Amino acid sequence: MDLTSINPILLVASLMVAATPIILAAIGELVVEKSGVLNLGVEGMMITGAICGFAIAVESGSPMLGFVAAAAGGAVLSLLFGVLTQYFLSNQVATGLGLTLFGLGLSSLMGQGYIGIRPPATGKLEIPLLSDIPVLGPILFNHDIVVYFALALVVATWAVLKFTRAGLVLRAVGENHDAAHALGYKVVKVRLMAITFGGACAGLGGAYLSLVRVPQWTEGMTAGAGWIALAIVVFGAWRPFRVLLGAYLFGGVTVLQLNLQAAGVAIPVEYLSMSPYLITIAVLVIMSSGKAKAALNAPACLGKLFHASS
Amino acid sequence: MIALEKRPEPSQLWSWLTPPLAVVLTMIAGGLMFAALGKDPVEAIRTIFWDPIFGEFAFYYRGQLLVKAGPLILIAIGLSMGFRAGIWNIGAEGQYIIGAICGAAVGLAFYPWASFIVFPLMILAGALGGFLWAMIPGILRVKFNTNEILVSLLLVYVAEFILASMALGALKNPDGAGFPGSRNFRSYPSGYNEEIIAGSGMHWGVVAAFIAVIFAYVLFARHQMGFQIKLAGQAPRAARFAGVNPSRLILFCLGMSGALAGLAGMFEVTGPAGQVSIDFNVGYGFTAIIVAFLGRLNPIGILLAGLLLALTYIGGEAAQSSLGLPAAAIQAFQGMLLFFLLAVDVLTNFRVRFGKREVA
Numbered sequence: 001m002d003l004t005s006i007n008p009i010l011l012v013a014s015l016m017v018a019a020t021p022i023i024l025a026a027i028g029e030l031v032v033e034k035s036g037v038l039n040l041g042v043e044g045m046m047i048t049g050a051i052c053g054f055a056i057a058v059e060s061g062s063p064m065l066g067f068v069a070a071a072a073g074g075a076v077l078s079l080l081f082g083v084l085t086q087y088f089l090s091n092q093v094a095t096g097l098g099l100t101l102f103g104l105g106l107s108s109l110m111g112q113g114y115i116g117i118r119p120p121a122t123g124k125l126e127i128p129l130l131s132d133i134p135v136l137g138p139i140l141f142n143h144d145i146v147v148y149f150a151l152a153l154v155v156a157t158w159a160v161l162k163f164t165r166a167g168l169v170l171r172a173v174g175e176n177h178d179a180a181h182a183l184g185y186k187v188v189k190v191r192l193m194a195i196t197f198g199g200a201c202a203g204l205g206g207a208y209l210s211l212v213r214v215p216q217w218t219e220g221m222t223a224g225a226g227w228i229a230l231a232i233v234v235f236g237a238w239r240p241f242r243v244l245l246g247a248y249l250f251g252g253v254t255v256l257q258l259n260l261q262a263a264g265v266a267i268p269v270e271y272l273s274m275s276p277y278l279i280t281i282a283v284l285v286i287m288s289s290g291k292a293k294a295a296l297n298a299p300a301c302l303g304k305l306f307h308a309s310s
Numbered sequence: 311m312i313a314l315e316k317r318p319e320p321s322q323l324w325s326w327l328t329p330p331l332a333v334v335l336t337m338i339a340g341g342l343m344f345a346a347l348g349k350d351p352v353e354a355i356r357t358i359f360w361d362p363i364f365g366e367f368a369f370y371y372r373g374q375l376l377v378k379a380g381p382l383i384l385i386a387i388g389l390s391m392g393f394r395a396g397i398w399n400i401g402a403e404g405q406y407i408i409g410a411i412c413g414a415a416v417g418l419a420f421y422p423w424a425s426f427i428v429f430p431l432m433i434l435a436g437a438l439g440g441f442l443w444a445m446i447p448g449i450l451r452v453k454f455n456t457n458e459i460l461v462s463l464l465l466v467y468v469a470e471f472i473l474a475s476m477a478l479g480a481l482k483n484p485d486g487a488g489f490p491g492s493r494n495f496r497s498y499p500s501g502y503n504e505e506i507i508a509g510s511g512m513h514w515g516v517v518a519a520f521i522a523v524i525f526a527y528v529l530f531a532r533h534q535m536g537f538q539i540k541l542a543g544q545a546p547r548a549a550r551f552a553g554v555n556p557s558r559l560i561l562f563c564l565g566m567s568g569a570l571a572g573l574a575g576m577f578e579v580t581g582p583a584g585q586v587s588i589d590f591n592v593g594y595g596f597t598a599i600i601v602a603f604l605g606r607l608n609p610i611g612i613l614l615a616g617l618l619l620a621l622t623y624i625g626g627e628a629a630q631s632s633l634g635l636p637a638a639a640i641q642a643f644q645g646m647l648l649f650f651l652l653a654v655d656v657l658t659n660f661r662v663r664f665g666k667r668e669v670a
Contacts, residue, residue, distance in 0.1 A: 040459065080649070089314070089660065090652035093398055093459070097599055098652060102645025108638035109347075219638070224467045231460045270475035274468045281450075281464050289454035307316060307660075 006259045013138050016147055017213060019251025021046070021205035023150045025229035026236070026243045027157050028201025033233060034161065035194035036174035036301035040096025041081050042202050043226025044103020049074040049203025050210040051107040054119055054217045057207075063122040067146065067207050074203020075196045077103060082195040086188045092303050100226070108219040115218065119211050122146070146208050151244075153201070158240040170194060174299035177306045187306050202226065224277065231280050235287050237297040246283070253279050314660040324658040329604050329611070332651035333618065339650070340643045349633050357632060358625030358640075371624050373511035377582050378623045380516035381406070381574035383616035385598035387522045388567030390607040391529075395539040396546070397563045401447065401462030402571040403595025404469035405440040409572020410579035411476050412439025414586045417501030418481060418493060428500040432576060433514075440572015441565050443469065448564035452557040458564065466595070477588045492586035495579075503581030515577025519616075522570060526609040535562065571595060593641075597623075600648045619644065 025042050032039050052073030057066025081099045084090045122144045161167040172180045173190045181187050209225065210217050228250060236243030257272040265272070337359070341351030362371035385402045392399045399405075413436030420428045447461040481492040495502045506512045530536035542549040542559055550556070574594065583590040601619050605611030626640030 084649065084653055088653045088656040090655060094603060094648070095652050097400060098645060098648035101596060101600065102642060102649060105638055105641030105643070105645045109636055109642050112636055112638070224464065227460060227463050231464065234457060234460070268475055268479070270471040270478075274471040277464045277467045281456075281461050284460060285450055285454045285456045288456040307314070 006263055009138055011255055011259060013142070015248065015251045015255045016143060017251075018254045019247040020147050020150045021208045021213065021225055022229050022232060022247040022250055023154060023244060024146075024205035024208065025202045025226055026232045026247055027150075027154055027240060028198035028205075029229055029233050030236070030238060030240060030243055031157060031161075031170070031201075032194050032198035033302055034174045034238060034299055035170050035191045036177055036299050036304065036306075037085065037191050037195060038092045038096065038303040039078065039081055039099070039195060039198055040093060040230065041078070041099025041103065041226075042198075042229050043222055043224065044100035044107075045074040045077050045199050045202035046103075046206035046209070046226045046229075047107040047220070047222045048077050048103045048110075049206030050221060051111045051114070051206075051217060052203065053207025054114055054210040055110065057119045057211055058114060058117055061120050063120050063211055066119070066211055067204060070203040070207030071200040072203070074199040074201070074206065076199070077106075078195050078199020078202070079192070081199075082192045086191055086195075086306075089305055089307060092305075104220060111217050111219065117217070119215050119217075121215075122212050144212060146204070146212065154240050154244050161240070171299070174301055177301050177304070181306075181308055187308070191306075202229075205229070228276070228280050231284050235280075235283050237287070238299065239297070249283070250276060250280060313663045314656065315663050317659060317661055320658050325606060328654045328658055329606065329615070329651060331654050332604070332647060335650040335654065336643065336647040339646055343639065343642065343646075344635065347635070347639065349635055354629055354633055354635060357629045358622060362621060362624045362628060367628075371628070374624045375617065375620050376511035376516045377513070377620075379616045379620035380513070380519045381578050381594045382598050382601050382619055383519040383613055384515065384522055384574040384577075385567075385571045385595060386601035386605065386612045386616060387519070387526045387609060388570030389598055389602045390526070390605070390609070390612060391539055392563035392567050393543075393602055394530075394607050395542045395559055395563050397560055398459045399444060399447070399462050399564050399567045400459055400599060401444070401464075401466045401469075401595070402567060402598055403591060403593065404462070404466035405443045405568040405571035406575035406578075406595045407466075407469040407473050407591050408443040408575070409436040409440035409569075410575030410583075410590070411473060411481070411586060412436055412572070413576030414492060414495075414579050415476075415481060417495065417498065417580060420501070421493060421498055424500045426500070429503070429514075432501055432580065433573065436572045436576025437569040438572070440575065441569040443572070444564045444568020445561070448561045448568075451560055451564075458560070462564075470591075473586070473591070474588050477586050481586050483585075490588060494585045495581075496584050501580060503577050505581075513577065513581045515574060515581060518573055518577065523609045523613050526612075530609065539563065571598075597644060600644055603648060604651055 025046055029039065029042055049070035053066040053070030056069035057063045077099065081095055084095045085092050124142060124144050161171065169185050170190060173185060173187050177187045206222060209222060214221060232243055232246035232250060235246040253276045257275050261269055261272050337355055341355055344354040345351045362368060362375065385406065389399060389402055413432045416435040417428060417432045443465065446465060447458040450456040450461055451458040477492065478490050483489070483491060483493045503513050503515065530540065538549065538554045538559060541552060542554055542556070579586055579590055597619055601612055601615045605615035622640055622644060626637065629635040630637055
C-alpha cells in the first residue's frame with residue numbers, strides 16, 4: 001500500500017471529469033422535476049446517449065458530432081416518456097422505469113458492432129496562460145470542452161430559473177399546474193420542453209462516459225450513474241449549485257476509491273467499488289431527515305397527473 | 311379533435327382488455343424492429359411465441375417455461391403488493407441476489423452433511439436475506455423519510471458487488487482449482503433444488519410461486535391487510551382517516567417483496583443456476599416489474615404475465631440460436647411491452663371522445 005502514489009492535483013482534476021456526466025444528467029433532471037415531472041428514465045436516456053454518441057463519433061470521426069447525436073438520441077427517447085405521461089396520462093414512476101428498461105435493451109442492441117473499439121479522442125481545451133498556473137492550472141483550466149459546457153449549463157440553468165420569465169413559468173407549472181393552466185400557460189407544452197431538455201442533457205452525460213471518461217462502449221456501462229443523478233437532484237434540494245456540489249462530492253468519492261484501488265489499499269476491490277453507491281444512500285438519508293429536509297423544497301406538483309378538462 | 315374524458319370509475323372491461331392489446335401492439339412494433347435488424351418478422355415472432363410451446367422441440371422448451379416463470383412470478387407477486395399501495399420497491403434484483411447468497415451460504419456451511427433439514431434451513435435463510443435487504447430502504451423510509459425508489463435501486467449495485475466478492479472470496483469452491491464460483495449444488499443432494507417431476511421444469515421455486523399466487527389472492531380478497539394496501543394506494547387520505555398505519559404498511563410491503571425475491575434467488579441459485587457465480591442473476595428482478603404491471607397487479611394476472619414473459623426469454627434464446635437475433639433485442643422487446651401497456655392503459659381510466667373540443 002502506497003498512499004503517497006496518489007497525486008492530489010491529478011485527483012482533483014479527475015474529480016471534475018468524473019463528476020461531469022452526473023452534472024449533465026442531474027441538471028437536466030432538475031429542470032424536468034422543476035416543471036413537476038418525475039422522469040425515472042435518466043439511466044435509460046444516459047445509456048442511449050452513450051451509444052448514440054459513440055456510434056456517430058466512431059462513424060464520423062468527430063467527437064463533437066457524437067455529442068450532438070447523443071443529445072438528440074436522449075431527447076428522442078425522452079419524448080417517448082413525454083408523450084406517454086403528458087398525452088396518454090400514464091403513471092410517471094412506471095413509465096420512467098419502462099424507459100430505463102427499454103433504453104438498456106435498445107442500447108445494447110445498437111451497440112452490437114461497437115464493442116472493443118476506441119472512439120476518436122476528444123481534444124483538451126488548454127486555456128492559454130491560465131493552464132500554466134501551478135496547481136490551479138491542471139485542476140481548472142486543462143479539460144475538454146464538455147467539462148466547461150457542463151459548468152456553463154449549471155450557471156445558465158440557475159440564471160434562467162431565477163431571473164427570466166421562462167423560468168418563472170416553468171416553476172409555476174411545477175408548483176401548481178392547475179393555477180398555471182388557469183393563467184393560460186400551456187402546461188403540457190412547457191413540460192414536454194422540459195422533458196426534452198432533460199433527455200438531451202442525460203444523453204450528453206452518457207456520451208461523456210463512453211467518449212471521454214471510459215472511453216469505450218460496454219453494455220450497461222452507465223452502471224447506475226442515472227440513478228445517482230436522480231439522487232443528487234434530491235440531495236441538491238432542486239437548487240442548481242447544490243446539485244453541482246453533490247456531483248463533485250460523488251465524483252470525489254469515485255475518484256478517491258479508484259485511486260485507493262490502484263494504490264493497493266487492504267480493503268477488497270468490491271467494497272471500494274460499492275462505496276459511491278453507499279455514500280449516495282447515506283447522503284440521501286441525511287438530506288431527507290431532520291432539519292435539512294430537502295423534500296420541503298420539492299416542486300409541489302412533482303409526479304402528479306395533469307388533465308386539463310377536469 | 312380527440313379529447314379524453316375521465317371515467318367516473320376505471321373500466322373493468324378495458325382493464326382486462328389492455329394487456330392482450332399491449333401484447334399484440336408489441337408484437338407488431340417488435341416485428342418492425344426485427345425487420346429493421348434484417349430478420350423475417352413473422353418468422354421471428356413465430357419462433358419466440360409459437361415454437362417453444364407447439365413447435366418441434368417443444369418437449370424441451372415447455373419445461374424451461376416453468377423454470378423461468380417461477381422466479382418472475384414469485385418476485386412480481388411481492389412487488390405487486392407494494393405497487394398497489396404506492397410503495398415502489400424497484401430493487402428486487404438486489405434482494406434476489408442477497409437471498410441467493412444467504413440461502414447458498416447456509417447450504418454450503420452444512421456441506422457435506424446429508425440431512426433433510428438442510429434445504430428448509432436454506433429456504434429460511436434465503437427469505438430472511440431478501441427480507442433484511444429490503445428492510446434497509448423500508449426502515450430508511452419509515453425513520454428518515456428517504457425515497458425508497460432510489461435507495462432500493464442503488465442497493466442493487468451494492469448487492470452485485472457483494473455477489474462478486476462472495477463468488478471470488480468467501481463462498482468460492484475450495485476444491486475448485488481457483489476458478490471463481492461456489493461449489494455446485496448438483497453435487498450436494500441435500501441442498502439441491504431438484505426438479506420434482508423430471509422434465510417438467512417444476513422445482514420447489516415454482517411450487518413456492520404458485521403458493522404465493524394463492525396467498526396473495528387470499529390476502530387481497532379476504533384479509534384486512536390486503537384491503538389496507540388497496541385503500542392506501544387508491545385514497546391515501548382516506549386510508550389515514552381509516553386508521554391505516556403507513557409505517558406498518560411500508561414495512562410489510564417492502565419486507566414481503568424482499569422475502570419473496572430472496573426466495574426466488576435462493577431457489578434459482580441452488581437449482582437452475584446451480585452455483586453462486588458472478589453473473590448467475592439475469593435481471594429477473596427488473597423483468598418482474600414488467601410482469602407485475604402486465605398482470606395488472608392482480609395475482610392471477612401476474613401468473614399469466616409471468617408465463618408470457620418466460621416465453622419471451624425462452625423464445626428469445628431460440629431465436630438467438632436459429633435466427634441469430636441478438637439477445638438484447640428481447641430486452642428491448644420486453645421494455646416495449648411495458649410502454650405499450652402504459653400507453654393503452656389510458657383507455658381504462660379515460661374515455662376517448664371524437665369531435666370538436668369545447669373551451670376548457
